[in-house]
Amino acid sequence: MGPLEPDPTEIIVGLICFFLIFGILGRIILPRLEQTLARREDAIEGGAERARAAMAEAEDTYTAYRQELAAAQHEAARIRQAAAEEGAALITAAREQGQREREELVAAAHAQIAVDQALAAITLRENVGGLATDLAGRIIGEPLDAFAAQRGSVERFFADR
Template sequence: MNPLVQLAAEEAENPLIPPIPELIIGLIAFVIVFGFLWKKLLPNINKVLEERREAIEGGIEKAEAAQTEAQSVLEQYKAQLAEARHEAARLRQEALEQGSALKEELRAEGQRQKEEIVAAGHAQIEADRRAAAQALRQDVGQLATALAGKLVGESLEDHARQSRTIDRFLDELEEKAEAAR
């Protein structure tokens, strides 16, 4: 062959376009590999992706459920805390009221005891005053009798007469003392 013809024949073949038999064989190989991947690999990939999607959705649902439960427990704790604070305030108020009542009771008891002691003191003072008045009456009576006996010059030893004289003298003194007031 002529070199020019051969050159022209080579020019007719484009290096970018493969020969037809190679193109057919490549297409058949592509279809076989694509069919194999479609039948065997794609279902496994879809299955794994579906399992992951379900696991993620289940995890999200579990997390939402756990968050809801945690929120519920938090609300319960807040309610219990508020109730405990209310109960503590009520107990504090009750203790204050009981303390005030006890203080008033003790104050009233102290006042009553003070009044009893003062009354007993007054009664004791009155009894001591009477005893002192009686002792004074007897002493004054004896002194008055002795003095009167010396003045009169006779003995006033008669007990009944002496008592009457003393009583009369003291009654007159008491009347004068009351009139002077």
């Protein structure tokens, strides 16, 4: 028996082993391999599908966020404008109130000055008249109080002025 004439037992045992291994591969290992490949393909395709869905949802969320942000910025600008207008109105009102108070203080001060001038004039007339008669009495050597009171010379002097 040589290489060109094989032993039939070896051929039969080889064929049985070949078909047995082919059967095991065909019936057990290849279906499991196909299932594993199908699951991987599903995971890959499903992952890509889920990624696209997540991307679309993220885009929608981002668009909604941008719209809310624009609305919030618009509202903030409106609030700032209203606060600026209210501040300007408060400043104007405070300025007007300050003007009124200043005018009242100035008027009160002018009235007080007029009263003080009148009191000073009255006090001056009394004191000047008394001092003038005392001085004249010292110069003459006689008291002139009675003379000044009778004649009203001090009042006539101030009346002429």
